[in-house]
Amino acid sequence: MGKKLTRWIIWILFLAGIFLAVSIFSLCIGAAGIPFKKVISIIIEGKGTTEYSIIFDIRLPRIILGLAIGGALSISGVILQGMFRNPLVEPYTLGISGGAALGVCLNIVLGLNRTFGAFSLPVSGFIGAVMVILLVYWLSIRRGILKIQGLLLCGVMISFISSSLIMLIMAVSRTEDLHGIVFWIMGSLEEPNWALIKLALWVSVFGLVISYLFCLDLNALSLGEEEALHLGVNIERTKRLLFIIASLLTGCSVSVVGIIGFVGLVVPHFVRMFVGSDHRILLASSFLAGGAFLIFCDTLARTIISPLELPVGVITGILGGSIFVYAMTKRQVILGEK
Amino acid sequence: MLEIRNLACGYHSKVVLHDVNFSVRKGELLGIIGPNGSGKTTLLRAITKVIKLDKGEILLERKNIWSISLKVLAGEIAVVSQSPPLNHMSVEEFVLLGRIPHYRRSQFLETKRDFEIAQKAMSLTDTLKLKDRPMSEISGGERQLVVIARALAQEPKLLLLDEPTAHLDITHQVGVLDLIKSLNKEFGLTVIMILHDLNLASEYCQRLVLINKGRIHKIGEPQEVLDYQIIEEVYKTVVVVEKNPISSKPYILVVSEEERQRREQRCRGKD
Numbered sequence: 001m002g003k004k005l006t007r008w009i010i011w012i013l014f015l016a017g018i019f020l021a022v023s024i025f026s027l028c029i030g031a032a033g034i035p036f037k038k039v040i041s042i043i044i045e046g047k048g049t050t051e052y053s054i055i056f057d058i059r060l061p062r063i064i065l066g067l068a069i070g071g072a073l074s075i076s077g078v079i080l081q082g083m084f085r086n087p088l089v090e091p092y093t094l095g096i097s098g099g100a101a102l103g104v105c106l107n108i109v110l111g112l113n114r115t116f117g118a119f120s121l122p123v124s125g126f127i128g129a130v131m132v133i134l135l136v137y138w139l140s141i142r143r144g145i146l147k148i149q150g151l152l153l154c155g156v157m158i159s160f161i162s163s164s165l166i167m168l169i170m171a172v173s174r175t176e177d178l179h180g181i182v183f184w185i186m187g188s189l190e191e192p193n194w195a196l197i198k199l200a201l202w203v204s205v206f207g208l209v210i211s212y213l214f215c216l217d218l219n220a221l222s223l224g225e226e227e228a229l230h231l232g233v234n235i236e237r238t239k240r241l242l243f244i245i246a247s248l249l250t251g252c253s254v255s256v257v258g259i260i261g262f263v264g265l266v267v268p269h270f271v272r273m274f275v276g277s278d279h280r281i282l283l284a285s286s287f288l289a290g291g292a293f294l295i296f297c298d299t300l301a302r303t304i305i306s307p308l309e310l311p312v313g314v315i316t317g318i319l320g321g322s323i324f325v326y327a328m329t330k331r332q333v334i335l336g337e338k
Numbered sequence: 339m340l341e342i343r344n345l346a347c348g349y350h351s352k353v354v355l356h357d358v359n360f361s362v363r364k365g366e367l368l369g370i371i372g373p374n375g376s377g378k379t380t381l382l383r384a385i386t387k388v389i390k391l392d393k394g395e396i397l398l399e400r401k402n403i404w405s406i407s408l409k410v411l412a413g414e415i416a417v418v419s420q421s422p423p424l425n426h427m428s429v430e431e432f433v434l435l436g437r438i439p440h441y442r443r444s445q446f447l448e449t450k451r452d453f454e455i456a457q458k459a460m461s462l463t464d465t466l467k468l469k470d471r472p473m474s475e476i477s478g479g480e481r482q483l484v485v486i487a488r489a490l491a492q493e494p495k496l497l498l499l500d501e502p503t504a505h506l507d508i509t510h511q512v513g514v515l516d517l518i519k520s521l522n523k524e525f526g527l528t529v530i531m532i533l534h535d536l537n538l539a540s541e542y543c544q545r546l547v548l549i550n551k552g553r554i555h556k557i558g559e560p561q562e563v564l565d566y567q568i569i570e571e572v573y574k575t576v577v578v579v580e581k582n583p584i585s586s587k588p589y590i591l592v593v594s595e596e597e598r599q600r601r602e603q604r605c606r607g608k609d
Contacts, residue, residue, distance in 0.1 A: 004447075005447060212568060216438055216441060219438070222425055222427075227382075227417075230415075231412050231436070231438045232408045233408070278431065
């Protein structure tokens with residue numbers, strides 16, 4: 001017992017260390033490189049200098065947002081993979097990203113963002129996401145029972161439908177709108193609004209805390225629904241709440257930063273490879289690892305061809321995918337269940 | 339211990355079980371037999387609250403199981419299902435999952451007691467040596483023992499098993515059933531198990547419940563239930579019932595179609 005706890009604490013400290021290192025790296029590097037020593041003196045000197053505003057107004061918000069979104073998407077992935085017992089499920093599989101993107105598309109095409117301001121983009125994204133969540137949920141309830149396979153199929157189908165609708169909208173929209181849509185769909189951690197950043201951080205930390213109430217249920221669910229019931233888990237309630245937590249985490253993330261793929265799929269697998277499949281450690285480690293991973297990818301995205309910025313999804317896909325494939329072939333384990 | 343009264347249940351609108359009435363005494367080893375699709379597994383699922391009842395009630399120690407919370411019920415009844423799940427946890431982690439119903443509200447980690455109970459369950463089932471092996475790398479027979487160890491870690495009063503010997507060779511079949519028998523004898527654990535192999539059921543169970551087409555066809559000791567007329571009627575198969583020379587329990591022999599025809603021709607030849 002003591003041994004297990006020590007091992008878990010070491011993992012958490014290790015991942016927290018990595019997260020801090022990545023954050024400092026991200027603070028220092030950029031179009032204007034600031035050495036670490038200088039960062040400290042700038043912080044001590046206080047406001048006024050250009051470097052201070054670069055650090056506090058440009059780089060720090062991205063780091064905090066990276067932690068919030070990377071963490072939220074990762075625990076959402078952990079929850080969904082645990083619940084569906086399917087290693088290919090990720091937060092976007094349920095069609096939430098498609099719904100959010102559709103909401104934003106409509107907003108841009110109808111010109112709502114010009115009337116209501118930039119803040120209406122995340123709001124319409126969130127509304128789109130919630131609509132899809134409700135639709136998928138409603139479609140997969142049969143006789144009061146949430147059918148997990150139905151949930152998956154509905155989600156995938158709604159994903160396809162919304163991406164087709166987005167293409168339809170893009171085909172008939174004007175060039176300047178097209179640019180806005182594409183830019184949003186590609187996803188970026190650039191977010192000038194502090195209130196939204198704080199909101200994203202709160203939501204993801206809240207999601208982490210709530211998901212910990214279900215960590216044992218998730219462990220039991222890894223045996224299958226009926227087995228979990230035999231272990232005294234109220235599976236209907238648990239499935240519903242887990243679905244709602246995962247959906248809200250994903251919905252919030254997507255509506256703030258757009259679609260950043262791969263984090264929610266790769267991070268849980270990667271972390272599981274090292275810390276094991278016990279959700280009591282998996283959730284927290286995935287949160288930290290997801291945050292660190294996204295911040296690192298974002299730092300690369302804004303520095304590789306600076307002053308231009310690459311979409312962060314490009315980096316998460318290339319980097320995450322290749323590291324994952326490498327680790328998997330090296331370790332000779334098949335991940336996930338079955 | 340367990341009493342089932344006028345039970346009727348099924349899936350959606352299709353009723354699978356009708357008028358099921360029987361009770362299980364404390365410390366009994368009861369076998370459930372019957373053809374495929376006769377409703378045996380459905381009966382187990384009704385006892386564990388997986389499916390709702392359409393009619394009747396199930397009482398566990400005189401309390402209706404639907405008035406007992408799932409968590410409390412999981413501390414009383416443990417189930418060994420037909421297809422044990424495959425995953426990558428270690429054997430010990432898997433057995434420790436059986437402690438989940440006994441977790442206190444604010445408990446996050448296993449206590450020392452949980453580890454001791456898991457340890458004991460593994461040594462009883464002779465799986466302690468597999469402790470750190472992943473579940474996916476042990477053999478089918480070992481896996482079945484580990485699943486039983488997990489059920490024992492639940493510290494149940496009633497153990498339900500759904501075909502614990504399926505897909506096992508005779509060494510493991512006998513090993514698993516000997517284990518169940520000794521748990522029943524030494525610890526007074528009440529056991530209900532579904533068995534397909536009538537001979538194993540006859541050898542190990544004190545009483546048998548024969549289910550056919552969702553109704554109880556016969557309840558009683560193996561000698562009473564495993565009568566050739568009853569078996570031929572329920573299973574629609576020609577059988578010969580003999581006595582096991584060692585245990586003097588009934589022993590069922592099947593007769594192949596070819597043998598049957600040869601027999602008939604010989605009879606006709608005599609005429």
